[in-house]
Amino acid sequence: MFLTKIDTLGNVVFSRLLGSATNAEAFSLAVDSQDNVIIAGSTTDNLGDNTRISGTDSFVTKFSARGDRIFTYQLDTVAQDKPAAIAIDADDNIILTGFSDGAINAATPSNGGRDVMLLKIDGDSGQRIDEALIGSATTERGEAVAIAEDGNILLASIDNGRAVLRKVDVNDFSNILFEQDLGQINNSGAISGLRVSGSNIFLAGSTSNSGFTGTAASIAKDFAGDTDGFVLKLTDNGSSADADFVSFVGTEAFDKINDIAVGASSVFVVGSTRGALEAGGREGPTDAFITRIDMATGAIEQVQQFGLLLTNNEATGIAFTNTGPSVLDALGLPAGTVDRIETRSVDSQTTAKAGDYFDISIDGGRKRRITLNEGDTFSDIARRINRLSFRGDVSADGSNGKLVIRANGSASVDLIAGEGSSDLLGKLGLKSQRLLGTDALFNLNDDDDQNSSSTESDLGGVFAFKLDGPLGLQDRQTAAFTLTQIQEAINTSQRAFRSLSPSILDTLGDQLGGSASGVVPTRLQSQLANYSAALSRLQSGSGGGGFFI
Structure with missing residues (x-):
C-alpha cells in the first residue's frame, strides 16, 4: 500500500510505503487546510502505539505536505471494524465512518449485528475525541461522510438495505440533529459519495431498485434497467432535508457510479458501464465514463465513455485542480510551491516506527539490541552498530541513503529479527542471517576436504x-x-x-558375473586345451623354412 504525491506534470514528488507486517488496505483519502494528507484503511497488524489486540482494525495515518508521517491512530478493539470514508471538519479534525460488529468500549456498546461507526480524531494529537455506534439488531454500515454548511456532520449509510441520511452534532455524537430515510436501495446497492455545496447536498451511488427516488420531488433522468448509478440532490434546512431531484445514469446493462465532484454549476460523476452511455457505443467488456449533470435541474449535459477492446476499464475517482493550463506547462515546469527539502529519517522513508528493533550477536555472544528512535537516519543506526565492538568485529555505514552492515576479520555476526510487528530488520528489507568476516569466509588453508x-x-x-x-x-x-x-x-x-560412465573393467566384471574366482566352465576348459595344443605344435616345429598348421 503506497501513498504517492504527483505534481501537475505527472512527476512523482514523493512515495511512501503504508504497508504492514501482515495485511493492510486503504479506503479513503482527504487533504486538510494545511495540505496534510490523511489516509483511512484497515489492517490486521499493530500499526498504532499501544495496540495489542489481534483482528481487523481501522486505522488513520496523517502525513505532512512533504511526506513526513505525523501520526497513526488505530481502533484497537476485539470487534471487526472497517472504514469507508473520511472528512475533515473546520478545525482539521478527522471524521471517519464505516462499520463495526462489536463494541468500541464500555461506554459505546454494540447495538447488535453490524453498526454504523462514527469516529472523531484530533488532527494534532491523533487521539480519539468522540465515537458513536448507530444501528439496531440488523445490518447497518456507514458509506459516506461530509461536513455540512453549518459545520455539523452529514452521514450517509445503508441500514438493512435502505439509504439513510443523518446530520450529527460535530461536538456531541450522541445528538442526531435529523435522520431521513431515503428509500430502499437494496443490499446490492452502494453509496459512493456525499458532497456539499452551500445548502445543497449531493448523494451519489448505485441501485437496482427502479423505484428509488430518495423521496425526491422530481425524477430528472429515468431509471434505465438492471443497475444504474444515481445522483440525489437534497436541500439542507438545518434540522431537516428536502429531496429536490434524482437523476439516474445508466443503460439496460450494469452501471455504477464510483465518485462525485461538485463544480460551480455542474456535478461530475465517474464510474463504469457494461452498456452504451453515448452514441459511440461500448469499446470493451466494461468501459469507464464521466458524466456532467446540471446542478440546478439534474439534466445530463455531457457523457464521455472510454474503453479498450477486450479490456475492463473503470473510473474510480475524480478531483478538480485549482489551477488550469498555463505557460508553465509549455515550459515543462510544475505549478505550485517548489519544496526540495525532504526528511530522510527511517520512519518517514519506510514502514518502520520508533520502538522497532533487531538484535546483533558477535561470535555467538550475548545479543545486543538496536532500537529505532524517532527521527533516526541510517547513519544514526550505523553509529549504534559501530559502538558494539571495540575490536571492530562489526561495522556499518549509513551514507547514501542505505544501510550496509559488515563482519570484519575472523568474526561472525548474527542479525536477529525483532518480534512480530516490531521487527526493524524486516522493515528495512533485511532477513535474519549470519555475516562472516573475510578471514572466516575466505579460509584457504583448510585443505582437508579440498579434493x-x-x-x-x-x-x-x-x-x-x-x-x-x-x-x-x-x-x-x-x-x-x-x-x-x-x-x-x-x-x-x-x-x-x-x-x-562406468569403467571398462567394471563392465567386464559385470559380464563375467562380477567374480574372477570359482570353477571354470567345461566349454572354456576345452577352448583353453585347444589353444595350449596349438602353441605346443608351433614351438616344437623343425628348423626348416616351412611352417606347420
Whole structure:
C-alpha cells in the first residue's frame, strides 16, 4: 500500500510505503487546510502505539505536505471494524465512518449485528475525541461522510438495505440533529459519495431498485434497467432535508457510479458501464465514463465513455485542480510551491516506527539490541552498530541513503529479527542471517576436504557447483577463493561424468558375473586345451623354412 504525491506534470514528488507486517488496505483519502494528507484503511497488524489486540482494525495515518508521517491512530478493539470514508471538519479534525460488529468500549456498546461507526480524531494529537455506534439488531454500515454548511456532520449509510441520511452534532455524537430515510436501495446497492455545496447536498451511488427516488420531488433522468448509478440532490434546512431531484445514469446493462465532484454549476460523476452511455457505443467488456449533470435541474449535459477492446476499464475517482493550463506547462515546469527539502529519517522513508528493533550477536555472544528512535537516519543506526565492538568485529555505514552492515576479520555476526510487528530488520528489507568476516569466509588453508570430490570411490549422488558465493577478482584473497571454487566445480563435473560412465573393467566384471574366482566352465576348459595344443605344435616345429598348421 503506497501513498504517492504527483505534481501537475505527472512527476512523482514523493512515495511512501503504508504497508504492514501482515495485511493492510486503504479506503479513503482527504487533504486538510494545511495540505496534510490523511489516509483511512484497515489492517490486521499493530500499526498504532499501544495496540495489542489481534483482528481487523481501522486505522488513520496523517502525513505532512512533504511526506513526513505525523501520526497513526488505530481502533484497537476485539470487534471487526472497517472504514469507508473520511472528512475533515473546520478545525482539521478527522471524521471517519464505516462499520463495526462489536463494541468500541464500555461506554459505546454494540447495538447488535453490524453498526454504523462514527469516529472523531484530533488532527494534532491523533487521539480519539468522540465515537458513536448507530444501528439496531440488523445490518447497518456507514458509506459516506461530509461536513455540512453549518459545520455539523452529514452521514450517509445503508441500514438493512435502505439509504439513510443523518446530520450529527460535530461536538456531541450522541445528538442526531435529523435522520431521513431515503428509500430502499437494496443490499446490492452502494453509496459512493456525499458532497456539499452551500445548502445543497449531493448523494451519489448505485441501485437496482427502479423505484428509488430518495423521496425526491422530481425524477430528472429515468431509471434505465438492471443497475444504474444515481445522483440525489437534497436541500439542507438545518434540522431537516428536502429531496429536490434524482437523476439516474445508466443503460439496460450494469452501471455504477464510483465518485462525485461538485463544480460551480455542474456535478461530475465517474464510474463504469457494461452498456452504451453515448452514441459511440461500448469499446470493451466494461468501459469507464464521466458524466456532467446540471446542478440546478439534474439534466445530463455531457457523457464521455472510454474503453479498450477486450479490456475492463473503470473510473474510480475524480478531483478538480485549482489551477488550469498555463505557460508553465509549455515550459515543462510544475505549478505550485517548489519544496526540495525532504526528511530522510527511517520512519518517514519506510514502514518502520520508533520502538522497532533487531538484535546483533558477535561470535555467538550475548545479543545486543538496536532500537529505532524517532527521527533516526541510517547513519544514526550505523553509529549504534559501530559502538558494539571495540575490536571492530562489526561495522556499518549509513551514507547514501542505505544501510550496509559488515563482519570484519575472523568474526561472525548474527542479525536477529525483532518480534512480530516490531521487527526493524524486516522493515528495512533485511532477513535474519549470519555475516562472516573475510578471514572466516575466505579460509584457504583448510585443505582437508579440498579434493574429496575427486576420489574414484565418491560416485553418484547430488552434484552442485556451489558457485553462488561471493566470487570476484577485486583482491588477492577473493581471487584465490574464486579459483578454488571454480576448481571444485570442475572436480564436481568430472565426478558426475564418472558416475554416468562406468569403467571398462567394471563392465567386464559385470559380464563375467562380477567374480574372477570359482570353477571354470567345461566349454572354456576345452577352448583353453585347444589353444595350449596349438602353441605346443608351433614351438616344437623343425628348423626348416616351412611352417606347420
